[in-house]
Amino acid sequence: MSKKLIVLFLGLVPLLCTCFSPDTPSDRRVLVLLDDFAIKSSHSIFFNNLKSRGFDLDFKLADDPTISLQRYGQYLYDALILFSPTIERFGGSIDAAAILDFVDSGHDLIVAANGNASDLIREIATECGVDFDEDSSALVIDHSGYAVSATEGDHTLIASDDFIKSDVILGSEKIKAPVLFQGIGHSLNPSNSLVLKVLSASPSAYSANPKSKLTSPPSLTGTSMSLVSVVQARNNARILISGSLSMFSNRFFRSDVQKAGSPTKHDKSGNEQFVTELSKWVFHERGHLKAVNVKHHKVGEVDEPAIYRINDDLEYSVEIYEWSGKTWEPYVANDVQVQFYMMSPYVLKTLSTDNKGYYFTAFKVPDVYGVFQFKVEYERLGYTSLSLSKQIPVRPFRHNEYERFIPAAYPYYGAAFSMMAGFFIFTAVHLYHK
């Protein structure tokens, strides 16, 4: 059984992204690059949380000349955390291109910037589709959504609770308290389908330099500005980009929070829950789907044919599982569709499910021959995209698969045979009846 499973997994490797070991898509080895080692202790809750979830963290200074992401063409890490917002140039062989290659080969990335984020960090973010405010001294300011604190500040510490509505990304449990945020905002290109606003700014927020007087309209304002965003690349690598490094800090995790204008005061900010859930998503502990056992066969048969005939009845089935962090759990949904596709879908059917991850349907091959594909294109918010396609040719009838005698043609058969008989009789009479 296990052998069979392995074979199936191996078969699916090209379908899923190639980087994850198919059994455990979660990341294991994580490289953390820091500006200085003080962050290791000031953000220890976050790191310990990761460690307790089984991650193997490797802390390095960002300008350490010995760091490298890969050796002999093999990546040494499964994920990268960049808590080094001010770094101008990485040590060792790492540069922006190396990090982007790391992502493009299917690895995950967490980037945290803050008020004085370097061009390098900005460039990495831009390449991922996140545009930080170009004004390097700008911070997000919100005069109505700030967090109430003992000292009257410049309203750059924001308590935000405008989360993305997705159980997959933020967990099924509601984030209990507003999230404290202090840092820079960014904008997203609305046409970019890969990047998602996870925490957006309130309508009254804007991005400007809090120390100077505001003389022109700020470039980023309101809800179009995003505070924390995630990217799921086409190869399902996930990236978390936050404009605030302190969002991950112990201080913010433990701090109480009261949003301005709100009577309730929470003992503990939502940061810990928010960041933990988000990191679970980024590190593929949630929302990672796999499809196995794609099968199709004629009704009443078991084996998969090499070719179908037009108007055949067939059954199609696929099993879809979701990674829970430890095991593959059946994925339950009622909106998985299969297409029977040749340049355009000829059949589009919603798959029925037994709620144990098994999806199936049956349909008739259209009366068109050609090279078709069974296509499952399943793209849902927060889930890895499933894109299965299986090529199958459909042939016309064989010469002996047509009806031999058509009832409608009996008059013609009769005409032909009576003609022959008549001719025979005529010939006989004509020749021998003198």
Add this chain to the structure above:
Amino acid sequence: MAASDAPNGDVLIRNAFGSVLAFLILLLIGVLAFSIRLFSVIKYESVIHEFDPYFNYRVTQFLTKNGIYDFWNWFDDRTWYPLGRVIGGTVYPGLTLTAGTLYWFLHSLNIPLSVETVCVFTAPIFSAFASWATYLLTKEIKGVGAGLTAAALLAMVPSYISRSVAGSYDNEAVAIFALIFTFYLYIKTLNTGSLFYATLNSLSYFYMVCSWGGYTFIINLIPMHVLLCIVTGRYSSRLYIAYAPLVILGTLLAALVPVVGFNAVMTSEHFASFLVFIIIHVVALVYYIKGILSPKMFKVALALVVSIGLAVCCAMVAVIIALVASSPTKGWSGRSLSLLDPTYASKYIPIIASVSEHQPPTWPSYFMDINVLAFLIPAGIIACFSPLSDASLFAVLYIVLSVYFSGVMVRLMLVLAPAACILSGIALSQAFDVFTRSIKFQLPSLSDHSHIDARDASSEKVVLDDTIKTDKNEDTPKERMTKRSKKKEKEPVEKPPTKFQIKKRLSVLPFEASIIAVILLVLLVAFYVVHCVWAAAEAYSAPSIVLTSHSNDGLHVFDDFREAYAWLSHNTDVDDKVASWWDYGYQTTAMANRTVIVDNNTWNNTHIATVGTAMSSPEKAAWEIFHSLDVKYVLVVFGGLVGYPSDDINKFLWMVRIGGGVFPHIKEPDYLRDGQYRIDSMATPTMLNCLMYKLSYYRFVETDGKAFDRVRRTEIGKKYFKLTHFEEVFTTHHWMVRIYKLKPPKNRIRGKNKKSKSKTSSTTTSKRKGTRRNPF
């Protein structure tokens, strides 16, 4: 009296000797026809040539492996992706079945030849058969001598060699044999009036229909001949027997071939045969009625029948015209229409016009392909008119029609070649006949003998004529009775004497003139032989899959095509799709075994137009088109480095035209500068940015630093550019084939901020902002 006995024995012996000699000569002609086509194997290697033969080869492989029923039902999912092609129903199976039968036969004899070997040598074998069929046909028209000459001429006529060298495994290879053999059986039936030959004729026609789309030539030529015979008062029951079974049996059999099917009764190409079928019945009826009625009664009946018949005919013609006119192409296929109206294809169907073999030929190509035969044809036509028989009338009609068709399409030069050979054979043999006889008469030493010889010869002639006459006599009495006017009745009786008089007058040419004429004729034929051997060795033996060129440094061999196809088959996934212009489709499926989008069977114009549009679009649009077709690799043929003129850049305007025919946003003028097609710095931006230009000239400047295109003899317009959606994966040794891979869609989508801004620039922008702010 005793003397008469001796000559009789002599004649017998000489006849026997003559037929043995004729048999030997025929055998040698067969050997000649076979061996003259082996130059390609000797000079190159035993490979399949060109484009279509590769498809035929692949089909034959399938046939030998899977048997005839799977072949009949073969749905090929590796071409015309994703539409696929029903090979069994769209291919003329004659050639494949022939080679397959040959293969099975050889294997049943435990001769383990490979499929490829059988395919390579099918064409030479069948050209030997074709020359024997020519002998038979010409013998029926003008006797043994003409037959042998025609067979020898056909064995080495360059036009036919070009399509039947070893390795040229195409439909025409067997179809020409079938064509000539069908004509032979038709003439044989016409001469003998035998129903047996008529049936054989239908079977032979069936084989022709199986083999080649050119069968429509037969089914139009024979009705025309029948009509001509009727009009010139040559109707006989032999004509009826030769024609009626062919139409009925032939049409029924033709409808059995899947690719023809109901076309055999539905398309306009076949209407002529049915029309003539009706006419011949009317004529037969008229002759019959005339036979049983008195002349006066006949006149009355004639008036009655003619008036009723005319009415019926008019009604039928009206119905047919209405039916035909209701279809947009008037029931004709595009190829046939372009035969009737040579400008049709270039106006409406660029896909037919784009094929070089569908272009009209140039004058030199006549000289190249039939050489001195072109000058002998008129003489042959004259010879056919003295005396004019049904058979020689057929030969004349055949040559006239085929000359017209060959003038429309180079490809149909192939149909002209047998006609030219037959008529030239007739001309040559008649000329030799006359000259040698007059030499014999006048040679004093031989005069005694020659007298007898001449008498023998003439008596032979007489015998020959007599046989024909007796043949005629068997069924002419009735016929003569039925002849309308007595004048016509007299003609056959009166003619023979005049014929003999003419012959006698002709046969006394001056001795010197005869000698010189014979020498000149021999020289002429010698030149023909030299030309044919040269054409076979140099001009028509190149397989076009391997190219050679002679230069100062010696022989260069360009084996880039096979290199590229081998690369594809070794380095790409089995199910990967390769897009290229359709010319290379058959080769890609046969040699690289990869799925192609379009191929040389141009059955779906839209699909080809899609590829043409992709090739003439800018990179991004092209990528999207190819991506929607699941294409993984794009293959282009580029001759600019080595000067190979038939590359994709030279074919590119056709891609634009065909693409523009379906997708109007592709406009030909966008690719032309002042009506000129150019790729240098004067080229239009559309041209310089289209995919074909980019894929052809990508990194070309790295070869010589100047990017000089040797085919177009100019420096290219845009030398340095990068590809964003395609990446080069393979370029062959001489850059003749270049293979590109489609890049996958970008993993990430970039943001809008400008790349790699230094800190100073960002401060300057903020400063600039500051300065802008100041006025307020």
